[in-house]
Amino acid sequence: xDNNITIxxxxxxxxxxxxxxxxxxxxxxxxxxxxxxxxxxxxxxxRSSEPYYNELLDASTNFxxxxxxxxAIDFSDLIFIIVQTPNSGGDRFYDHSILxxxxxxxxxxxxKDKNIIIGCTVMPTYIDQVGxxxxxxxxxxxLSYNPEFVAQGDIINGFKNPDIIxxxxxxxxxxxxxxxxxxxxxxxxxxxxxxKPLEAEITKISLNGFLTTKISxxxxxYDLCDTLGANQDTVLNAIGTDSRIGRKYxxxxxxxxxxxxxxxxxxxxxxxxxxxxxSHILKGTTESNEWHTEYQxxxxxxxxxxxxxxxxxxxxxxxSIPIIEESAKLKIAKYLVQKGKRVIIKDYEKIISEVKKEFxxxxxxxxx
Numbered sequence: 352x353d354n355n356i357t358i359x360x361x362x363x364x365x366x367x368x369x370x371x372x373x374x375x376x377x378x379x380x381x382x383x384x385x386x387x388x389x390x391x392x393x394x395x396x397x398r399s400s401e402p403y404y405n406e407l408l409d410a411s412t413n414f415x416x417x418x419x420x421x422x423a424i425d426f427s428d429l430i431f432i433i434v435q436t437p438n439s440g441g442d443r444f445y446d447h448s449i450l451x452x453x454x455x456x457x458x459x460x461x462x463k464d465k466n467i468i469i470g471c472t473v474m475p476t477y478i479d480q481v482g483x484x485x486x487x488x489x490x491x492x493x494l495s496y497n498p499e500f501v502a503q504g505d506i507i508n509g510f511k512n513p514d515i516i517x518x519x520x521x522x523x524x525x526x527x528x529x530x531x532x533x534x535x536x537x538x539x540x541x542x543x544x545x546x547k548p549l550e551a552e553i554t555k556i557s558l559n560g561f562l563t564t565k566i567s568x569x570x571x572x573y574d575l576c577d578t579l580g581a582n583q584d585t586v587l588n589a590i591g592t593d594s595r596i597g598r599k600y601x602x603x604x605x606x607x608x609x610x611x612x613x614x615x616x617x618x619x620x621x622x623x624x625x626x627x628x629x630s631h632i633l634k635g636t637t638e639s640n641e642w643h644t645e646y647q648x649x650x651x652x653x654x655x656x657x658x659x660x661x662x663x664x665x666x667x668x669x670x671s672i673p674i675i676e677e678s679a680k681l682k683i684a685k686y687l688v689q690k691g692k693r694v695i696i697k698d699y700e701k702i703i704s705e706v707k708k709e710f711x712x713x714x715x716x717x718x719x
Contacts, residue, residue, distance in 0.1 A: 354376070355377070355378045355427035355429070356369075356378070356379050356380075356429050356431065356532075357379075357380050357381075357382065357424070357426050357427040357429065358372075358380070358382065359381075359420075359430060359432045359433070360383065360432060360433040360434035360435075360453075360471075361381035361382070361433075362383070362434075362435070364503075364506060365381065365433035365434075365470075366381065366399075367401065367501075367507055367510060368431070368499070368510060369381045369414060370404065370408060370411060370414060371407070371507065371511065372532070372536060373407075373412075373414040374411070375532070377532075380415055380422070381414065381415070381416040382416070382419075383418065385418075386418055388416075389418050393416055395408055400671065400672055401506055402506075402507060402508075403507040420456055420457070420460075421460060424457060424460055424462050424465070425462075428464055428465050429466050430457070430465055430466065430467050432450060432453055432470060433470040434450055435449050435471070436450055436472055438614050444474055444614075444622075447473060447474070447477060450469065451481065451485055454482060454486050457486060457489065458485055458486045458487065461488045461489060463490045463491055464490075465489055466495060467486060467492060468497045468520075468525075469494065469495070469496050469498075470498060470499055472498055472556065472615065474552070474556075474618060474622065476552070478549070479549055482494045493525065495520035496517075496518070496520070496551045497517065497519070497520075500513055500514070500558070502611075502667060503609075503610065503672055504665070504667050504670035505667075510536065510537075511536065511539075512538055513537065513541045514541060515541055515544055515558075516529070516533050516537075516543045517544050518543070518544065518545050519547055519554075520545065521547065521548070556615045556619045559612055559615035560615060560619040560636070562600050562607075563612050564636045565600050566600050566612075567607070567635070567636045568601075569600070569602060569603065570603070570640070570643040571643070572586060572587060572590070573587065573603040573604075574643060605644070605647070605668065605679035606640040606641070606643045608666040608677030608678050609667060610666075610674065610676050612677075613637070613640075616633055616637055617633075617637065619633055620634060620637075644679050644682045644686075647679075647683055648683045648686040652690060656692070657692065657693060658694070659687055659692055660695045660697055661680050661694065661697070662698060662719075663698060664681050664684070664696055664698055664706065665698075665702055666679075671699050673702045673705045674705075675702065681696075681710070684696065684714060688713055693715065694713075694714045695714065696716050697716075697717040697719060698718070699718070699719050700719075
């Protein structure tokens with residue numbers, strides 16, 4: 352059983368992790384709730400736009416998917432859970448209902464000696480205050496936290512070349528096992544950070560909160576340089592040369608967006624506020640991010656054109672993955688339309704399809 356790993360939730364992120372584990376020499380069983388999807392995985396008819404997914408699935412020999420949770424629980428004592436925890440706006444910010452339902456179902460089978468490892472983002476205190484109670488009947492089992500730090504559109508590369516492997520656990524025996532797994536899976540030599548689950552929960556959203564603050568600061572300097580007539584890249588490159596700051600995520604560009612950065616920043620601010628911690632830095636990060644988008648839109652308006660063309664409107668610049676959540680370019684495009692300008696979105700068909708779902712006939716469209 353040491354070579355067997357269960358992944359509950361083989362969607363966008365979970366499937367990539369599962370396929371990489373299989374590629375690293377493990378027997379992997381993925382659990383999902385959609386029978387047709389599971390069948391497509393098992394027959395290798397599933398196709399993804401995520402880089403390397405199709406190749407890894409086609410080459411796999413020890414990956415299987417199932418809809419049977421009993422089979423998934425019995426398959427391994429290492430059970431990773433990678434399910435959605437979308438925004439809820441409630442007291443815990445993230446909607447943990449899917450995750451909590453999974454833990455409840457596992458508990459119904461009362462398995463023993465299991466390492467149940469949460470890989471999705473949760474609010475700090477979830478494991479201590481909620482999760483552990485949901486598996487209270489799983490004798491000699493541990494609930495741990497091992498969140499991913501990957502971006503959609505580059506998931507495989509993110510898993511294979513992480514800076515950090517973050518693990519929150521109270522099970523000392525789990526540490527060498529996870530170390531071995533990631534050493535086989537990764538192409539680089541990441542830093543392993545083992546700590547308590549609460550500490551790992553705080554670390555996860557704090558990392559993203561710092562990155563968004565860094566991006567907003569860089570864009571603020573960008574706007575100052577642009578206003579005064581200085582070269583933004585010259586200034587930002589010089590600042591980033593200082594090793595205390597670094598050049599990663601510190602360059603001129605659009606405001607941050609996507610499924611994770613905006614929400615994790617707001618989640619971090621919420622838990623700060625709930626614990627009476629001064630959080631105006633994070634408030635400023637979000638407000639500055641929004642202001643920078645408006646600043647760029649006004650710069651385009653000053654060109655006094657009747658028509659504007661936007662390409663590569665995915666939230667992540669240069670990506671062909673159809674994810675447009677919090678896309679800065681689309682925010683700017685919408686702003687221009689509201690000012691009476693004609694806007695053309697020129698992109699891949701699958702991305703245009705997503706734009707149409709949200710914006711309809713607000714824009715004109717051209718398929719690449």
